[in-house]
Amino acid sequence: MDARGFSVTRARYCCLVVLLSVPVSIGDVSYSVPEELKRGSVIGNIANDVGVDFKSLLVRKARLQPEGSSKRYCDINLNSGDLIVAERIDREQLCGQNTLCNLKYELVLEGPLDLHRVVVQIQDINDNSPQFSKDMMRLEIRESADKGARFPVNEAHDADIGQNAVQSYTLQRNDHFVVAVHTNIDGGKYAELVLEKELDREEQQEVTLLLTASDGGTPQRSGTVVINISVLDANDNIPVFNQAFYKASLPENSALGAVVVTVSAGDADEGANGEVTYEFSRISDEAKDLFSLDRKTGEIRVTGPIDYEEKSRYEMRIEGKDGAGLASQTKVIVDITDVNDNAPFIFVTSLSNSVPESAPLGTEVGIINVQDIDSDNNSQVRCSIQGQVPFKLMPSIKNFYSIVTTSALDRELQSEYNISLTASDEGSPPLSSFKTLHVSISDVNDNPPAFDEQSYSAYVTENNKPGTSVISVRARDPDYRQNGTVFYSLLSSEVSGVPVSSFLSINGDTGVIHAVRSFDYEQFRSFKVQVVARDNGSPPLSSNMTVSVFITDENDNSPQILYPAPSGNSMMTEMVPKAAHAGSLVSKVIAVDADSGQNAWLSYQILKSTDPGLFTIGLHSGEIRAQRDIAESDTMKQNLVVSVKDNGQPSLSTTCSVYLLISDNLAEVPELKDMSYEENSSKLTSYLIIALVSVSTFFLTFIILIVVVKFCRRRKPRMLFDGAVAIPGAYFPPNYADVDGAGTLRSSYNYDTYLTTGSRTSDFKFVRSFNDGTLPADQTLKRSPNETSELGETTEGGSKFSTLVKLPF
Ligand SMILES: *[C@@H]1O[C@H](CO)[C@@H](O)[C@H](O)[C@H]1NC(C)=O
Ligand SMILES: *[C@@H]1O[C@H](CO)[C@@H](O)[C@H](O)[C@H]1NC(C)=O
Ligand SMILES: *[C@@H]1O[C@H](CO)[C@@H](O)[C@H](O)[C@H]1NC(C)=O
Secondary structure, three states, X not given: OHHHHHHHHHHHHHHHHHHHHOOOOOOEEEEEEEOOOOOOOEEEEHHHHHOOOHHHHHHHOOEEEEOOOOOOOEEEEOOOOEEEEOOOOOHHHHHOOOOOOXXXXXXXXXXXXXXXXXXXXXXXXXXXXXXXXXXXXXEEEEOOOOOOOEEEOOOOEOOOOHHHOEEEEEEOOXXXXXXXXXXXXXXXXXXXXXXXXXXXXXXXXXXXXXXXXXXXXXXXXXXXXXXXXXXXXXXXXOOEEOOOEEXXXXXXXXXXXXXXXXXXXXXXXXXXXXXXXXXXXXXXXXXXXXXXXXXXXXXXXXXXXXXXXXXXXXXXXXXXXXXXXXXXXXXEEXXXXXXXXXXXXXXEEXXXXXXXXXXXXXXXXXXXXXXXXXXXXXXXXXXXXXXXXXXXXXXXXXXXXXXXXXXXXXXXXXXXXXXXXXXXXXXXXXXXXXXXXXXXXXXXXOOOOEEOOOEEEEEEEOOOOOOOEEEEOOEEOOOOHHHHOEEEEEOXXXXXXXXXXXXXXXXOOOOEEEEOXXXXXXXXXXXXXXXXXXXXXXXXXXXXXXEEEEEEOOOOOOOEEEEOOOOOOOOXXXXXXXXXXXXXXXXXXXXXXXXXXXXXOEEEEEEXXXXXXXXXXXXXXXXXXXXXXXXXXXXXXXXXXXXXXXXXXXXOEEEEEEEEEEOOOHHHOOOHHHHHHHHHHXXXXXXXXXXXXXXXXXXXXXXXXXXXXHHHHXXXXXXXXXXXXXXXXXXXXXXXXXXXXXXXXXXXXXXXXXXXXXXXXXXXXXXXXXXXXXXXXXXXXXXXXXXXXXXOOHHHOOOOOOOOOOOOO
């Protein structure tokens, strides 16, 4: 309303100016009015101005006729003569940018016809704001643009003209740009952005500015545009790794292709400028074989066997380069971590091959060293001995252990040990290794020889041949070699004042004891000798043992007649009373035998008598008794030949004559001399009888011998090689009485004896039989050919050997 009012007053002032000038101009009326006046607004009183009475207008049919335009805009009020606005007048629409904008009319009056030119000048008012073609403008500026660079901006337009058109531009406050305003050749104002501070795309990719264009009207009007500036990239950035250096830890033995670490460099630039590729810039030859680098992704991968024990850390330099060649470097450190992939190793630093069995507890046998090339726990090794052995491990410095004995050793019990060592580390899973050490125990002479028996008893038949083997003793010594080699000897002593060495000798190597001389049972029956067994150690150890030697009796003594006195001068005659009855004791033969036992067991027999049947003799008592009553008819002189026989095998016998005189008076004895003659002649008869008995005995002996030999060979085929074999008791005669135990010995033994010529040879030398003539060796052999092979060299005849067979008879 104010504006409108202002326009009207101003228009009235103009009218005044126009009215004053009317008389000068001829018939023309001119008005100046602002645009956009209200409809019906009075522009001026045209009747007055042209000098016509407004009352006559109607009569004269006054009308306003526009020149060359169909639109009227203004009209005349015929009642008042005022020129009024008929419709809205928009200067910008009517005239655009023309500075002059006139509406031209002709006022036509009739009666009389009168014409007046009316010009209405339209004045501009500031009714339009400056306007940019778009609300938003886009600009692209390279970040490398220098300070002071100018960037034109589309001009803002204002439909108004003159002062009401765009007069100035202002830029919202910002960091980079100011605005500079310039005038076109057509007078229009335009703006330029001036770069006052360089852009950095990496800092700010887009800058938004608000540009305001203002006109010079009152009130002032303005329009804005948003300027959106994209900052374009320039390769002004080097690639930057996201870490100053990379550290990775990689277990050894990692699989091929495993990713170790990924390096990554950023480049703030765009496109190729920001595209980073990687490569090793410095890498050791060994690492080159183990690692690969992906050019594009920066992945470092394993390409070879990673072994901690070889190298535990790798360092490499990596260069990241952008498309334009700007590069930077980083460092990668790969620490290899240990994996328990090495078993411990047992080194034998020293080992004594043999330990003496006398070694005291804790004797060091060897030293071992265990090593594990892994690290930390994987190299912590535990070492132990497996199994039951008298050894243990003593930890020494670091990874050294001593193997020491834990108990006394005895070579004779166990002469060698296998020590099984186990070493395990503490990795997970743990790894182990094993080693077996061989330790042998060396001998010490700690065992004296020990005889198989506490004491030995040897039985030797008297009349033995010198050299006969008596007994074989043996002592054992479990020690080694010379420490266990036993030598035998006899301890010197005396038997009945005679050195024992004259009775016996011992083979030092074999322990076989030989008789040095022939023994006589009747001289002494037993003696003792001490045998010493000594080993060859140094010092030697020895033990002793007693051998009791018993001489056994042999029937080598014939019975001796004590009564009647055997022969010669003192002829004894026994008187027998004529009245002697049957059974009365007449005489007695008394005989003794130096032998003992059966060999001394005498039996009596009447071999021959003058009157057989008159006298009888007690078989064992030797008592001669009358068998019947003596008769007158009986011969006065009775002669008896009595044989006294012992029970030995063979038995020995003696005969004696007993002279009996049947008489009650000694004076009746007529001729003693005759009797002696007769005695002499009967001696011959006795010899004949003895010879006969001997021959028959011999024959019997021979038969029994053959039978016994044959039987014994069958039963005891190895008899020749046994020391002493007793013939079983079944072959003794049934009436045989064993009187052993009272110092008297078994009366009958059968010995096969042999001697060796030297120690440890198989060459036998046989003692010839004391009874060679009795039984030739070849005869025996013929009879038992089966055994010849066992006897070895028999074909060489009896000269090489002969059997000594002493048989019981
Ligand atoms: C020790 O080991 C060896 C060889 O393996 C073997 O012949 C010997 O019998 C073993 N000795 C013992 C006492 O185990
Ligand atoms: C016998 O024992 C002694 C120690 O008493 C020892 O020195 C020697 O080596 C042993 N001999 C053998 C053959 O073992
Ligand atoms: C025989 O051995 C005994 C113990 O067995 C010993 O006392 C004695 O001295 C030894 N005699 C000799 C002569 O060595």
